Amino acid sequence: MSTPMATVSINGRRVEAVVGRSLFECADSLEVKVPSSCPRAGTCHECIVQVLSGMDALELRTEEESFLGGDFRLACQARIRTADQDVVAASLRRQQQIVAEGSADLREHWELAPSTRRDGANVVRDGQIIDDYRGAILGLAVDIGTTTVSASLMDLESGATVALTSFENPQTFGGSDVMHRIHYDGQHPGELQRVLVSFLNAELKAMPGDRDQLYEVMVVGNPTMRDLFLGLDVQSLGQKPFKSQTEHDRDAGRASSTAVTRKPKDLGLRMSPAGAVFGAPLIACHVGADAAACILATRLHEAVEPAMIMDIGTNTEVILGNKDRLLCASCAAGPAFEGGKIRYGMSGIEGAIQSVRLRNRHVEISTIGDVQPTGICGSGLIDLIAELVRHGRVNGRGRFTGDAKECVIDEATGITFAESDVQELAQAKGATHAGTSLLLKHFPLPLADLTTLYLAGGFANYIDVDNSRLIGLTPDLPPDRLHKMGNAAAEGAKELLLSVNKRQELDRVVGSIEHLELESDEDFFTYFVEGCLFGEN
Ligand code: FES
The missing domain is CATH 3.10.20.30 (Beta-grasp domain)
Known part of the structure; x- marks a missing residue:
């Protein structure tokens, strides 16, 4: 037999x-x-x-x-x-599109003043000898997103980028959003931290350079991602008033900042034992070090005219302001625009449908890597929903107008897009719209007077801005006011890694930012519902 x-x-x-x-x-x-x-x-x-x-x-x-x-x-x-x-x-370990870097414009104001330097035959940090010089002094800037992690290995002597990597956050087994991860960490303390550290160690192993030459790691991320990685208790972020333990410590006078320093051995990172791991400061509640890094990278705190940053991700942060005032909010958009909770959704890796056009009833697609499609990522989803709205196949309330309640995207592989997927995207869009609208209301600033909107985030560079405006993911502004900045948080992390002065500057800026709690505003629900609608029909 x-x-x-x-x-x-x-x-x-x-x-x-x-x-x-x-x-x-x-x-x-x-x-x-x-x-x-x-x-x-x-x-x-x-x-x-x-x-x-x-x-x-x-x-x-x-x-x-x-x-x-x-x-x-x-x-x-x-x-x-x-x-x-x-x-x-x-x-779980699947490489992303090349998303680790942000726009080169963001590097014009970088300076090289790292806290770890060479002094003859020694390596010194903050004036103290910490090691013998071993031929190089390296640092790692890490942006930990709920869905995607990117890391840049930098030469702290020259400021050059040595290597880049980007991968899916392996913590998805603990849930796709921060609230589920917080709950999971309460049930299984340390599991999420260990898995991410082991993935990062594997990435470091594949990068050039000796691990004994790696002396600094600078971490940015939303408060939950940052604190999970740093081995801090995140349970307070899951309950009102949704503050990190470090925010409570600062408010109670036990610390002067929400920035954190940890020893490599406490985290299990493969780097010099004489090194240090820094968590950049958080802003407030769920607005974290990634949003702070975006501000630093775009110099929003020095702008004369008010500008807005939208850092699009599973947790979308919005910041509005200029040198006189900065307002921020966190929008619980969820993972839909990063492919989560969408039946055939996936992140931006090989095989993901990245753009979609409808020609009569025919669907034209292109995939990352030009291979057979295995799903659809954020930029493809924005194109698809915009095309369905444009062709009248989905109405303003996100309902299919014909008898069929789904659209076949690729017949050969059976990839479809259902009405339930439209609703997931509508909710994500509604949360983001409420965030941008309420910041404008409280500043106050009419939308027409907003002259600059920075689109940041791993997949921001791949968005078709006309389509994102049509479906209402981004505010209705002339295209020349929108600036794609790529992963601005990762750029800010690199800037912080390279300069102690920038760390001090960011600490000062963060202390002055006003945080807006969206859900407590009387207009939140109105804006949320408005934001769930698609187009005009
Ligand atoms: S290889 Fe499966 S747990 Fe280690």
Whole structure:
């Protein structure tokens, strides 16, 4: 009798496997790289995969997997139970589009004044000898987004960028938004931190340079992402008044700033033990160090005319102001525009549909890497919904106008876009619209007088601005007032890494920013509902 063979697909590659094989062994035969730093024993917790379908065809979770829920499994523990069902899985460590850098214009005001320097045969930090000079002094600037992490390795002697990387935040097994991650960390303390650190260590290993030459890491991110990485308790961010522990400490006079310094060994980072890990200051509540870094990078705090920054992501931050006054707010947009909660949504990696055009009833698409599509990312979603609105196939309330309640995007692969997907995007858009509208109201500044809007965030550079304006994701402004800045938070992190003066400057600026709590404004719901609508029809 022949042995039953199951069909297993991982990251779009397919193999026939005998019952009893682990998903890790399947990945091996497919030459799909799955992270690991234990002998496949379930102890390193790095080999997490998401099972997209066929969970019932796998053996039940082992004890080692008790920290995982939902669709997530450890590849080394998940074994095929039956060949009756196909298994489709994806590894978490998937490279992004090249998104790590922001606009080159943002570097005009950089200065080289790092806290760690060479002094003859020594390495000194803040005037103290910390090590022998080992041929280079490196630093790492990290922007930790809820969905995407980007990191830049910098030469602290020359200011040059040595290497860049960007990858999906592997913490998705703890939920796709900050509230779920906070809850998860309360249930399984430290798991999210360990997984992200191990992924970052793997990236560092692949980068040039000796890890003993890495002396500084500068971290920016929203308060939850920053503090999870720094090993701080994040539970206070999940309850009113939604403040980080560091914000409570500053308010109570126990600290002068929300900036944090940690030792590498406390976090498990592969770098010089004499080094230091810095968390840039948070602004307030859910407006974090990434928004602060955007302000520094765009010099918004020195502007004469008021300008606005929209840092688009799972947690979209909006900042409005100039040298006299800065107002900020956090919009709980959720992960829809980064592909989360959308049936065929995905982040901007190879195979993602990045642009869409409708020609009569025909859908024209292009994918990242020019390969067969496996899903659709944020820029593709904006194009798609704009085209559906433009062609009258989706009405202003986000409903399909014909009998069909979904649109087939790619017949060959069966990728579709459903009315429920439109509603997810509507909610994300509504939250962002409420944020921009309320900041303008409180400043106060008529929209027509807003002469500069900086679009920041990993996928901001890939957005078609006409389409994003048509669907109301960005305010209705003339195109020449919109400036795509790319990952401005990552640029700000690099600037902070290279200069102690900029750290002091940012601390001063952050202390003067006013935070607006959107939900407590009487007009919040009106703006939110208004923002959920699409176009004019
Ligand atoms: S390989 Fe370490 S937990 Fe699976």
